[in-house]
Amino acid sequence: MNAQIGSMVSAYKPLLSEADDQRLSQMMEMIERNRFLPAPAPQSVFVGDGDYRAIGAEYLGHFVRLGGLRRSDRVLDIGCGIGRMAVPLTQYLDGEAGSYEGIDPVREGIEWCVQNITTVYPRFRFCQVDLAHELYNPGGSLGGHEVVLPFSDASFDFAAMVSVATHLPISEISAYAREIRRLLAPGGRLFMTTFLVMGEDLERPNARPKFTPGTEDGTWYGDPSAPLAAIGFNRNLVENAVREAGLHAERVSLGHWRGIESTHYQDVIIATVPEKLG
Numbered sequence: 001m002n003a004q005i006g007s008m009v010s011a012y013k014p015l016l017s018e019a020d021d022q023r024l025s026q027m028m029e030m031i032e033r034n035r036f037l038p039a040p041a042p043q044s045v046f047v048g049d050g051d052y053r054a055i056g057a058e059y060l061g062h063f064v065r066l067g068g069l070r071r072s073d074r075v076l077d078i079g080c081g082i083g084r085m086a087v088p089l090t091q092y093l094d095g096e097a098g099s100y101e102g103i104d105p106v107r108e109g110i111e112w113c114v115q116n117i118t119t120v121y122p123r124f125r126f127c128q129v130d131l132a133h134e135l136y137n138p139g140g141s142l143g144g145h146e147v148v149l150p151f152s153d154a155s156f157d158f159a160a161m162v163s164v165a166t167h168l169p170i171s172e173i174s175a176y177a178r179e180i181r182r183l184l185a186p187g188g189r190l191f192m193t194t195f196l197v198m199g200e201d202l203e204r205p206n207a208r209p210k211f212t213p214g215t216e217d218g219t220w221y222g223d224p225s226a227p228l229a230a231i232g233f234n235r236n237l238v239e240n241a242v243r244e245a246g247l248h249a250e251r252v253s254l255g256h257w258r259g260i261e262s263t264h265y266q267d268v269i270i271a272t273v274p275e276k277l278g
């Protein structure tokens with residue numbers, strides 16, 4: 001492994017004790033095996049390939065281990081799709097203190113979540129926001145450059161964007177970073193996955209996707225014929241977007257898309273709101 005990447009991957013102290021980590025692994029295994037938890041019919045899953053339950057359980061682990069998710073957190077899931085992240089959170093979040101709001105432009109995903117998750121777990125709510133996206137919601141009535149979500153200031157502790165910024169232009173990621181800064185309470189955390197493209201990533205033979213330069217500086221496309229199918233950015237573009245919004249980029253964990261060893265595929269950025277505003 002490249003020395004610079006190696007130091008970035010291992011530079012952080014674990015957030016969980018060994019015993020808590022083991023309990024979390026057990027919970028993840030139980031979630032993955034539990035056939036009574038809601039799961040959509042395979043043909044209605046529009047959020048990517050792979051095992052719906054296994055990927056959800058995997059991300060619960062990343063939320064806790066990398067993002068410091070607590071049971072009492074009020075969670076906002078931006079681009080919640082068809083509930084892949086929400087289902088495992090029903091088993092983790094505290095039934096009284098914790099809560100969950102998911103938003104997505106795709107109406108069918110939100111309808112499935114309301115019918116199959118909210119009816120059983122009323123503290124899990126879902127809302128369709130008609131944001132335009134050339135692949136997911138081409139007829140959307142709202143632009144993503146000045147996104148305003150229907151929630152009040154400082155009403156969340158944890159915001160997740162899993163495999164969403166990998167489908168948005170940098171201007172929309174910046175708009176989301178500003179909106180998330182408004183919505184997170186002091187001490188709140190953003191967990192966002194991205195493709196951070198750095199020099200050597202383009203040379204590794206086993207990197208997937210194989211990025212080629214996009215039309216804007218610092219932007220990379222996995223497939224130039226569908227730029228928003230998989231879009232990556234120079235690391236400083238994403239970190240600047242986060243910083244300019246007033247968030248602190250606290251941790252970056254690199255993913256195995258670039259052909260290195262990692263517990264997750266996309267890169268993960270954890271950004272925080274200062275505890276005390278000064």
Ligand SMILES: C[S@@+](CC[C@H](N)C(=O)[O-])C[C@H]1O[C@@H](n2cnc3c(N)ncnc32)[C@H](O)[C@@H]1O
Nearest residue numbers: 047079080081084106131133136144162163164
């Ligand atoms: C690859 S899917 C990931 C879904 C979910 N986060 C998961 O991991 O299961 C990308 C999601 O982003 C949503 N999306 C597209 N444009 C968006 C936007 N401007 N704001 C929020 N979500 C958006 C899509 O509708 C889709 O559900």
